[in-house]
Amino acid sequence: DVKVTQSSRYLVKRTGEKVFLECVQDMDHENMFWYRQDPGLGLRLIYFSYDVKMKEKGDIPEGYSVSREKKERFSLILESASTNQTSMYLCASSPSTGAGDTQYFGPGTRLTVL
Amino acid sequence: GENVEQHPSTLSVQEGDSAVIKCTYSDSASNYFPWYKQELGKGPQLIIDIRSNVGEKKDQRIAVTLNKTAKHFSLHITETQPEDSAVYFCAAKRQSGSYGKLTFGQGTILTVHP
Numbered sequence: 219d220v221k222v223t224q225s226s227r228y229l230v231k232r233t234g235e236k237v238f239l240e241c242v243q244d245m246d247h248e249n250m251f252w253y254r255q256d257p258g259l260g261l262r263l264i265y266f267s268y269d270v271k272m273k274e275k276g277d278i279p280e281g282y283s284v285s286r287e288k289k290e291r292f293s294l295i296l297e298s299a300s301t302n303q304t305s306m307y308l309c310a311s312s313p314s315t316g317a318g319d320t321q322y323f324g325p326g327t328r329l330t331v332l
Numbered sequence: 333g334e335n336v337e338q339h340p341s342t343l344s345v346q347e348g349d350s351a352v353i354k355c356t357y358s359d360s361a362s363n364y365f366p367w368y369k370q371e372l373g374k375g376p377q378l379i380i381d382i383r384s385n386v387g388e389k390k391d392q393r394i395a396v397t398l399n400k401t402a403k404h405f406s407l408h409i410t411e412t413q414p415e416d417s418a419v420y421f422c423a424a425k426r427q428s429g430s431y432g433k434l435t436f437g438q439g440t441i442l443t444v445h446p
Contacts, residue, residue, distance in 0.1 A: 222375070253436075259438060260336075260338070260436045261376070263433065266433060276433075310375070319381065319425065320366070323368075323375030
């Protein structure tokens with residue numbers, strides 16, 4: 219089975235802190251994604267990556283950056299956390315376009331910024 | 333860009349009844365439409381998908397229908413069971429040049445009462 223793991227299930231940080239969310243997948247997928255999930259807004263794409271060291275902005279990239287140094291690992295970085303970044307963060311991976319469309323999600327990280 | 337609208341936001345049914353969730357999309361070039369189910373404490377998981385060259389697809393108690401002309405698609409669950417209780421998300425994707433980027437609807441909280 220495909221497995222996507224996220225470094226923390228729950229995280230509490232203070233305003234202004236630098237926050238790292240880590241995601242690892244074990245299926246050698248080319249594509250990786252970071253979403254945030256908020257009630258009534260569904261899943262909104264923050265950033266995605268289609269190859270190592272490649273990244274593309276999603277729909278809501280402001281206040282976030284990403285890093286993909288290895289194929290299996292995709293990190294989301296909040297340079298200076300703010301209270302409006304309190305949310306559930308979901309990581310997903312999928313094979314390269316044409317090799318399958320299913321996105322496989324991790325369990326999520328619930329981030330609270332105080 | 334693509335916009336996906338999902339209704340209703342909440343749906344409550346009795347066990348054994350049918351449930352229908354509807355989505356509309358804006359980009360006529362979208363050609364892949366998956367449905368994801370998110371159980372409590374877990375990430376979303378694909379349950380069924382449909383491509384634009386097909387009008388309907390069934391998998392046991394779940395089915396998806398697609399009306400390309402009207403740009404809407406629906407999820408149908410028959411003989412609902414308490415374990416169907418979850419949040420359901422529809423999504424849409426343009427196949428070409430999109431690196432698997434999905435646009436999700438706002439989600440529907442389905443509750444099946446025993």
